Amino acid sequence: MSVQIVMDRSGDTRHEFDVADPQALAQAEERFRELTGKGFRAVALSGDGNPGKLLRSFDSEVEQTLFIPQLQGG
Amino acid sequence: MERMRETLRALLRRALSERGRDTPGISDVLIEISHGSLQPRLGILFADGYRAWTTLSPSDCYDFCERHLAWDLERLHRVLLLEAHQVYSAMLETQRGPQRDAAAQPPRTLTERLQQLGAAIAQAWRPRWGNAFLTRVDRGLFAPDGYNAAEERGLRLLKENLNEAQLEQYQRHQYFDVIGGQTGRRYRIRYGRSMNIDQLDKRGRRICGWCFFPEGRLVAGDVMLAQKLALELFESDTIEVANRL
Numbered sequence: 001m002s003v004q005i006v007m008d009r010s011g012d013t014r015h016e017f018d019v020a021d022p023q024a025l026a027q028a029e030e031r032f033r034e035l036t037g038k039g040f041r042a043v044a045l046s047g048d049g050n051p052g053k054l055l056r057s058f059d060s061e062v063e064q065t066l067f068i069p070q071l072q073g074g
Numbered sequence: 075m076e077r078m079r080e081t082l083r084a085l086l087r088r089a090l091s092e093r094g095r096d097t098p099g100i101s102d103v104l105i106e107i108s109h110g111s112l113q114p115r116l117g118i119l120f121a122d123g124y125r126a127w128t129t130l131s132p133s134d135c136y137d138f139c140e141r142h143l144a145w146d147l148e149r150l151h152r153v154l155l156l157e158a159h160q161v162y163s164a165m166l167e168t169q170r171g172p173q174r175d176a177a178a179q180p181p182r183t184l185t186e187r188l189q190q191l192g193a194a195i196a197q198a199w200r201p202r203w204g205n206a207f208l209t210r211v212d213r214g215l216f217a218p219d220g221y222n223a224a225e226e227r228g229l230r231l232l233k234e235n236l237n238e239a240q241l242e243q244y245q246r247h248q249y250f251d252v253i254g255g256q257t258g259r260r261y262r263i264r265y266g267r268s269m270n271i272d273q274l275d276k277r278g279r280r281i282c283g284w285c286f287f288p289e290g291r292l293v294a295g296d297v298m299l300a301q302k303l304a305l306e307l308f309e310s311d312t313i314e315v316a317n318r319l
Contacts, residue, residue, distance in 0.1 A: 007288065007296045011227025039289075043303050049237030051255060051306035066235075068300045069292070073317040074152060074268040074285035 002060075004031060006040070006067045019060050032058040032065070039070035078138040081128060082154075082161050085118060089126040090165060098122045100162055101248075101266040102294075103154045105147065118158060121264045123248050148291055155269055159319075228295025235299055252302050254309040261305050267297045269319060271305075283319030286312060 004015045015031060017024035032055075036042055042055040045064040055065065104117035104125070114135060117127040144150040233241060240250035249264040251274070261284070264270040271284040288300040304312040 005231070007290075007292055007300065009224060009291060009293070011224040011293055011296065012231055041304075041308070043307060045235060049235050049240060052303065054307045066299075066303070068303060069288040069290045071286050071300070071304060071312060071315050072289055073315045074287055 002028070002063050002065075004028060004065045004067065005045075006035065007069060025060055028060075029058045035067045040067040041070075042067055076138065076141065077134045078130075078154075079157060079161060081116065081130065081134060082158055083165070085116065085126055085128045086158070086162050086165055089118060089120070089124070092126075098124070099264070099272075100155075100158055101264050101270055102268070103151060103158050105151060105154070116154070119266070121247075121249065123265070152268065159269065225293045225295065228293035228297075228299075230295070232295035232299045236302075240302075250302075252305045255306045256309040259309075263298050263301050265294060265298070267292070267294050270298070271301060271316075284313070284316045285319055286316035 001016050002019055004017070006013045006015070015028070017028045019025055032042060043066045044053040044055055044059065044062040045066050046052045047064065052066075055062065059065075098121040100118055101121050102119040104115075104119055104127075106115040106117070114130045114132070115127050116130050117125050119125050138153075139145055139150060142149075142153045144153045233244070236244060236250060240252070244250040249262050252261045252263060253259070254261060260274045260276075260278075262272045262274055264272070268287050269283060269285045271286075273281045273284060275281050286301070286304070287297050292300070
């Protein structure tokens, strides 16, 4: 199972999907497009705390994708 | 002088007098809204987890909000944090003068030595962030519904995505260091949601501060994780939107 983690006020919301399921995969890709379109950054988490990878497009091979809302200066 | 500034000054003065020479930076200001018959409270969270609190009178709050047009909690928090940093910097500067002279002379009498020892023991026993009782009291009484769970989820996500060294550093000091992915610069991310990043030189001395955070008033764990990943993976874009302090 892969998971998309979206940071939000509740801490985070997780969307798990099975890459073998074409419908779930399409939904995950759509979610990716929708969130990045809103300004979220998508990061492939490494799982061990080391720097992950910034994703420019949907990658079905990535197990954990974290979506970070747009950054602003304070 | 504005009464809220006076309140901040009194709160910080008290914290400084309790801490002696141990004066960590401010991580955050904490606002507890009034609850039943309880008055609103203002707290300062220091980088080492120490907190100092004071109650606020509704009229002082109103005057301050009016003066700064801060009618929502997010703006009020931001303005208060800025104000606290300004007041604290001025106080530290004033305090450092005499301390520099005093530091050059070790305590001579037995009384002075005992006072110093007592202060060190008191400091070591002071309740810290993470203390189970304080966590329950501080967060439970005033936190909005679901906030505690969100805060815990955010911290769990953060810890899952720190490397071994960062995790150890965070558990020990409530901060962790990050290396900028493009410049190799070293940043220190302290517990907090804003104004919590320092850029350090090779010897670990602070060069400047940076302020940036994700939109949406996220919990501290999420904010710190977003800051870490931003500096590691898209440092230049991040520094472009960040404010230098």
